[in-house]
Amino acid sequence: MKVAYWPGCVSRGFTPELHGSMAKVAPLLDIELVELDRACCTGAGVIAEHNQELADTLNARTFALAQQVGGAELMMNICSTCQGAQSECQERLDASSDYRAQINETLAGEGLSYETGLTNKNFLWLLVEEIGLDELRSRVRRPLSNLRVGPFYGCYIVRPRTRLGIDDEHPRDDYLHMVIEALGGTVIDYAGMRKCCGFPIITMNKEASLKQAGRHLGDAVDAEADCLVTPCPLCHLNLDLQQPLAEKAVGRELDMPVLHLPQLVGLALGLEPKDLGMSRHVVRPTSVIDWSSSVVGAAAGASSGW
Amino acid sequence: MAETHKPPEQFSFRVRRYDPESGEAPYWDEHTVELEPHRSVLEAILQAKDRFDGSIGIRCSCRQAICGSCGVRVNGEPALACHTHLDAALKGASDGVIEIEPMGNMPVLKDLIVDMDAVHWKKVHRVTPWLIAKQPVPEREYLVPHENMVDVTQTMACIQCGACVSDCLAMEVDPGFIGPAALAKAYRFVGDPRDDQQFERLNDLAQDPQGIFDCTHCFKCVDACPKDVNPMGQIMRLRRIATNDHHIVDQNNGERHEAAITGLIRNYGLLHEAELIPRSYGGNSWFAKFTPAAGKELLSSLPVIVRGLLRGKLNPKIAIFGHKIPKDDLKAVQAIYDKVESREQRFELNLYIAGEDEEQGAQASAPRGETPSGAEASAPRGETPSDSTPPADPSGSDYAEAPGGVENPPSPQDPTGEGEIEAGDAAGSQAQAREPGGDERSAGEGSEQ
Numbered sequence: 001m002k003v004a005y006w007p008g009c010v011s012r013g014f015t016p017e018l019h020g021s022m023a024k025v026a027p028l029l030d031i032e033l034v035e036l037d038r039a040c041c042t043g044a045g046v047i048a049e050h051n052q053e054l055a056d057t058l059n060a061r062t063f064a065l066a067q068q069v070g071g072a073e074l075m076m077n078i079c080s081t082c083q084g085a086q087s088e089c090q091e092r093l094d095a096s097s098d099y100r101a102q103i104n105e106t107l108a109g110e111g112l113s114y115e116t117g118l119t120n121k122n123f124l125w126l127l128v129e130e131i132g133l134d135e136l137r138s139r140v141r142r143p144l145s146n147l148r149v150g151p152f153y154g155c156y157i158v159r160p161r162t163r164l165g166i167d168d169e170h171p172r173d174d175y176l177h178m179v180i181e182a183l184g185g186t187v188i189d190y191a192g193m194r195k196c197c198g199f200p201i202i203t204m205n206k207e208a209s210l211k212q213a214g215r216h217l218g219d220a221v222d223a224e225a226d227c228l229v230t231p232c233p234l235c236h237l238n239l240d241l242q243q244p245l246a247e248k249a250v251g252r253e254l255d256m257p258v259l260h261l262p263q264l265v266g267l268a269l270g271l272e273p274k275d276l277g278m279s280r281h282v283v284r285p286t287s288v289i290d291w292s293s294s295v296v297g298a299a300a301g302a303s304s305g306w
Numbered sequence: 307m308a309e310t311h312k313p314p315e316q317f318s319f320r321v322r323r324y325d326p327e328s329g330e331a332p333y334w335d336e337h338t339v340e341l342e343p344h345r346s347v348l349e350a351i352l353q354a355k356d357r358f359d360g361s362i363g364i365r366c367s368c369r370q371a372i373c374g375s376c377g378v379r380v381n382g383e384p385a386l387a388c389h390t391h392l393d394a395a396l397k398g399a400s401d402g403v404i405e406i407e408p409m410g411n412m413p414v415l416k417d418l419i420v421d422m423d424a425v426h427w428k429k430v431h432r433v434t435p436w437l438i439a440k441q442p443v444p445e446r447e448y449l450v451p452h453e454n455m456v457d458v459t460q461t462m463a464c465i466q467c468g469a470c471v472s473d474c475l476a477m478e479v480d481p482g483f484i485g486p487a488a489l490a491k492a493y494r495f496v497g498d499p500r501d502d503q504q505f506e507r508l509n510d511l512a513q514d515p516q517g518i519f520d521c522t523h524c525f526k527c528v529d530a531c532p533k534d535v536n537p538m539g540q541i542m543r544l545r546r547i548a549t550n551d552h553h554i555v556d557q558n559n560g561e562r563h564e565a566a567i568t569g570l571i572r573n574y575g576l577l578h579e580a581e582l583i584p585r586s587y588g589g590n591s592w593f594a595k596f597t598p599a600a601g602k603e604l605l606s607s608l609p610v611i612v613r614g615l616l617r618g619k620l621n622p623k624i625a626i627f628g629h630k631i632p633k634d635d636l637k638a639v640q641a642i643y644d645k646v647e648s649r650e651q652r653f654e655l656n657l658y659i660a661g662e663d664e665e666q667g668a669q670a671s672a673p674r675g676e677t678p679s680g681a682e683a684s685a686p687r688g689e690t691p692s693d694s695t696p697p698a699d700p701s702g703s704d705y706a707e708a709p710g711g712v713e714n715p716p717s718p719q720d721p722t723g724e725g726e727i728e729a730g731d732a733a734g735s736q737a738q739a740r741e742p743g744g745d746e747r748s749a750g751e752g753s754e755q
Binding site: 009010013014015017038039040044046050053054056057058061084095098102155156160161168195201203208211212241244245279280281282 | 397475476479515516519522524529542545546559560564567568575576577578579583586587609610613614619621628629631635638639641642645647653654655660662663
């Protein structure tokens with residue numbers, strides 16, 4: 001399937017391994033990525049906090065660019081925070097035709113216009129709702145047997161439920177669980193899996209921010225997870241890049257590797273940890289986990305030599 | 307709505323019991339009751355209390371979601387016990403037994419009763435929860451614009467149940483945080499044109515290290531609230547008025563952080579992460595990194611930065627120069643900034659006031675392919691250059707079905723007219739145009755005394 005692909009800022013900045021691993025995984029799932037490289041940052045909720053109309057116009061511009069991608073079935077992002085910020089703007093844009101007209105008038109200078117009807121899904125939602133868990137399962141070449149994976153969702157992709165379309169038919173706040181299982185891994189539940197990583201207040205209240213990250217990582221350690229997986233690069237910054245500082249904030253050793261969602265999918269689809277940028281993390285999953293014993297070769301004939 | 311004529315069924319639940327005065331540890335107590343599925347969790351607890359164990363502690367009064375007494379956690383989520391149907395609660399139970407606990411972030415007095423005085427009410431008192439009237443007080447009643455009153459009505463809908471306080475994730479690690487309920491209450495007066503102390507209130511809440519900038523933006527309180535008060539949304543509005551209208555520069559980097567992100571995206575189109583920390587601490591300028599506050603912070607982050615660089619995680623080129631979108635697009639983005647930020651009145655579409663004007667199901671939640679076809683082609687399309695026409699792909703992409711694309715050919719003219727929108731009165735009944743300089747929004751303007 002062809003998608004208008006919004007990678008976000010951080011996936012191309014401080015977590016380049018996320019953008020890189022998505023590019024590697026996409027062809028294995030027959031996803032054609034048409035990158036929206038002309039679009040700007042969603043504002044991560046902060047621009048909306050500053051001026052709602054500004055955030056709505058900037059994101060409407062991104063939506064309009066996505067609607068120009070011929071043959072694309074939908075727009076896809078790889079960042080929980082982008083999903084949340086974009087859904088918020090889209091909710092307002094779709095609610096009022098007067099407001100939409102006002103926004104489109106600003107965009108008209110560039111010849112752009114946003115019309116309702118754009119579907120925007122995080123890679124996680126796309127995996128479950130578009131590709132399907134059965135299809136995903138059938139493409140697994142190296143099931144993640146014996147790998148104990150703790151999901152870390154990120155706030156923006158699980159709340160608020162109504163805006164994000166989470167209901168009995170679309171239990172999107174359970175999708176990470178379902179994907180880990182489909183890849184052959186063992187889901188580890190722990191207290192912090194749907195809580196806040198603390199990143200939004202890292203510059204305002206660093207101590208509280210790092211305590212949040214440290215507490216959730218500690219909960220995952222206590223639940224004996226081998227690693228965490230997250231669909232949000234901002235969570236990854238606080239959970240991985242800042243983990244040494246989080247250890248100090250909570251006064252305990254953590255050593256918990258945190259994978260990006262496409263990395264976990266890529267591993268199961270047969271890609272090598274190094275190709276997925278896993279040696280670039282601050283807490284190296286490659287040194288903490290013995291992948292050769294954690295990941296057992298699949299019946300489909302995995303390549304050897306990990 | 308649940309069906310109301312289903313026969314009684316058996317429901318099992320376990321209550322977390324704890325009596326701090328007993329010296330014993332908390333424990334789980336399980337009961338099974340027989341009630342119709344539409345009955346509430348509170349009714350189940352009261353039946354068990356009545357029939358099996360009168361010592362279960364629960365606070366309740368109205369039993370109809372208006373008094374705010376029976377806040378608890380049901381299956382780990384904050385809720386009013388009287389406002390949660392048993393069949394819905396059973397669906398959320400992982401092992402077929404409904405789990406009922408006291409609310410979080412507050413000390414337990416007994417079983418399901420928590421100490422609201424020690425936490426919740428103390429925080430509400432912290433925000434001066436009464437009107438400080440502008441002088442002189444009119445002889446007759448104050449007259450306030452309708453939109454202003456509807457606006458603050460959302461926070462007045464709060465029933466003080468504490469559900470948002472219970473699950474506030476910032477408070478979980480920082481108990482001193484003023485918190486969602488109290489800050490929503492603060493907006494009730496900040497947003498009231500009759501109040502005389504808007505600046506003082508906001509300055510107080512912005513300068514407090516555990517004030518408006520301590521919120522982690524996690525949406526927990528938004529989902530927790532049984533009355534749609536949207537506490538986090540109110541906190542964001544407090545921030546917006548504090549920074550934009552009053553230019554309050556706080557000691558918590560709140561204003562600088564907002565200015566840094568907004569400014570960096572204006573300059574680069576994308577977030578330049580390496581500049582974010584220095585600017586949040588030192589101010590919105592490239593030279594911020596040389597200020598003492600930013601220098602100190604950068605020094606403490608140095609081990610992290612070095613580690614990132616060594617791992618090849620941080621690309622030195624991107625770390626120093628950042629990444630940008632193409633030049634023409636950056637210009638377009640900056641043109642949007644210029645236009646929107648030069649408006650005389652900041653524009654805010656408040657869906658609580660406006661509601662949704664169309665039968666639009668076209669949000670992220672909507673299944674694909676269900677694009678409504680009845681939407682009018684009201685959106686201006688300007689000259690509709692060829693590159694903005696819908697994709698030619700006939701394979702049924704959503705975009706081709708967008709209103710105006712197929713069924714309603716786009717109008718070459720802007721049907722709404724330009725001036726109408728700029729003036730803000732076109733949407734006056736739908737959206738609230740907020741004035742800069744809230745202090746100037748005097749009672750006189752709306753009061754016609």
